[in-house]
Amino acid sequence: MYETLAVVGATGAVGRIVLEQLQKRNLPFKKLKLLASERSVGKEVRYNGEVIQVELLAPGAFKNVDLVIGSTPDEIAAEFVPYAVQEGAIVVDESGYWRMDPKVPLIIPEVNPEAAEKHEGILASPNCSTTQMVVALAPLHRAARVKRVVVSTYQATSGAGLPGSEELNDSVRSALVGKTHPPKTFQHPIGFNLIPQIGSEKYEGYTSEEMKMVYETQKIFGDNQIQVCPTCVRVPVATGHSESILVETEKPLSVEEATNLFQAFDGITVVDDLSNKRYPMPRDCDGKDDVFVGRIRKDISSSSGIAFWCVSDNLRKGAATNAVQIAELLMKRS
Amino acid sequence: MYETLAVVGATGAVGRIVLEQLQKRNLPFKKLKLLASERSVGKEVRYNGEVIQVELLAPGAFKNVDLVIGSTPDEIAAEFVPYAVQEGAIVVDESGYWRMDPKVPLIIPEVNPEAAEKHEGILASPNCSTTQMVVALAPLHRAARVKRVVVSTYQATSGAGLPGSEELNDSVRSALVGKTHPPKTFQHPIGFNLIPQIGSEKYEGYTSEEMKMVYETQKIFGDNQIQVCPTCVRVPVATGHSESILVETEKPLSVEEATNLFQAFDGITVVDDLSNKRYPMPRDCDGKDDVFVGRIRKDISSSSGIAFWCVSDNLRKGAATNAVQIAELLMKRS
Structure with missing residues (x-):
């Protein structure tokens, strides 16, 4: 066909x-x-x-x-x-x-x-930042219904295409010799720096990238009750978006339950062994198709939350x- | 005396x-x-x-x-x-x-x-990551009582002293020529990478750095009811810790009230004009003594939250x- x-x-x-x-x-x-x-x-x-x-x-x-x-x-x-x-x-x-x-x-x-x-x-x-988050949330949503998500992103420069990757290298090289490479793709120099703005101002102080994480998540899950508070930040990493996610579910989940749900889901790889320094990192996820999840733990600030760390190659699954x-x-x- | x-x-x-x-x-x-x-x-x-x-x-x-x-x-x-x-x-x-x-x-x-x-x-x-957060929270706590804080950090390598800064440079230089500099100070190569571990495993999957943000915040405010859920991450930035903070207060605060409270507080500088690409960034806060706050906005996932972005020179105020x-x-x- x-x-x-x-x-x-x-x-x-x-x-x-x-x-x-x-x-x-x-x-x-x-x-x-x-x-x-x-x-x-x-x-x-x-x-x-x-x-x-x-x-x-x-x-x-x-x-x-x-x-x-x-x-x-x-x-x-x-x-x-x-x-x-x-x-x-x-x-x-x-x-x-x-x-x-x-x-x-x-x-x-x-x-x-x-x-x-x-x-x-x-x-x-x-959008790349939405995709990896929603893949990670999906098994928890099916089992316990996601009510609220607080997410802070650590987004790679390749999210802005080849010019983004080139600008990171140029910016880092300049900074190493004490110079400033004038930014073109990003709003500010990205080498050894962080830029807490991706996209333009969109809604009540949130950027377009941040609002994508709200609207797209609701649309994919078909559930406008899911509340998302995102902060999107560009970091001096070439490839691989990372996200620090706190999710509150209707039915409380234990760390063991959440881990089992992640592990059983197609497209998620769990890397979670803090005592042996094992967790997802951009350098290990570059070139891989899965969404990687680690640092899975009980939210110690609420009764029904799970906190975790999620990394995926933004050019691939994203x-x-x-x-x-x-x-x-x-x-x-x- | x-x-x-x-x-x-x-x-x-x-x-x-x-x-x-x-x-x-x-x-x-x-x-x-x-x-x-x-x-x-x-x-x-x-x-x-x-x-x-x-x-x-x-x-x-x-x-x-x-x-x-x-x-x-x-x-x-x-x-x-x-x-x-x-x-x-x-x-x-x-x-x-x-x-x-x-x-x-x-x-x-x-x-x-x-x-x-x-x-x-x-x-x-x-601790550096606690100090800048508590300075930023202090005026909100006085006015509206902080109940809960969700924080994700973006911590500079100089938090690990001079060896940390040197390792960042060596790691970045090696990565630029396709090589890997063996890490000594950090758990993994930090150049163009993120490490979601600072300190060692301490409590229920949280690291020692993360638990410092919980215990020290409660001790400084003299209030064990304040709940903090921290995720601490090392980023390839030389100086200046950044924090994505969501705070829930007993009395709801408007963005305007929160901004005024930040502005009136000794030791805080507000840099908050997204439409003109102005917000705190590590490169602008390096060498300064204040705590810088920006991206102040209503938490769109709860009824009583304020989200903001906070940067400070970790070697100075921190x-x-x-x-x-x-x-x-x-x-x-x-």
């Missing part, structure tokens, strides 16, 4: 991993089309031993395309997704533009695969891997 | 700033004695244009000393503080060893100066500055 697959933004930080995941997971399509902006047109990309030329993203490009995975900034997705759908393709979009549209299901395949059954041509993949999993889900169903 | 002041650990990361603060604040003592371990004996340190030789920290060294500021590891403080007191000195100790002793007041001069009135020769300065302020408080009273 899905003979031709198109990847939009194939030469970007996430697009490259989309291609890697398509090969690794061996998705059953026959033809691959790579689309990008003018700047990348004509570039040659190797895929399964074949060389594919990048073509221009423009109306008409989706005429014979069945399924699209889009890894582009919001403004590009706002433009191309409607004509891709009009030309007959189904689009799995990683941008933030379509996620909160009531007609667009927001999917994490391990969490709400059923939501993919009904769509009007567009399916969205959540972006490319989840989108490819959504495509896989659609293909299996067709 | 305090004619001779001794600084123990004068050549360490914090000791150097103690000397700088003593000069800057122009404390009224007549003679300065510098004490350290054998390794540093004979070193010459400039103070107010005078050259002072470092002497050996050993029994007998405090015979004519009135007041001591100690910046040493716990195990050194455990040993020297008793004989310093026995030899007639009053000790302001920055280590963690004496803080929770019921006979030892734990002081932040802006918060609980009255506790310094009664002591048996030892006064303690709190250590040297607070200790010198305690010494100053004693001198004013004598």
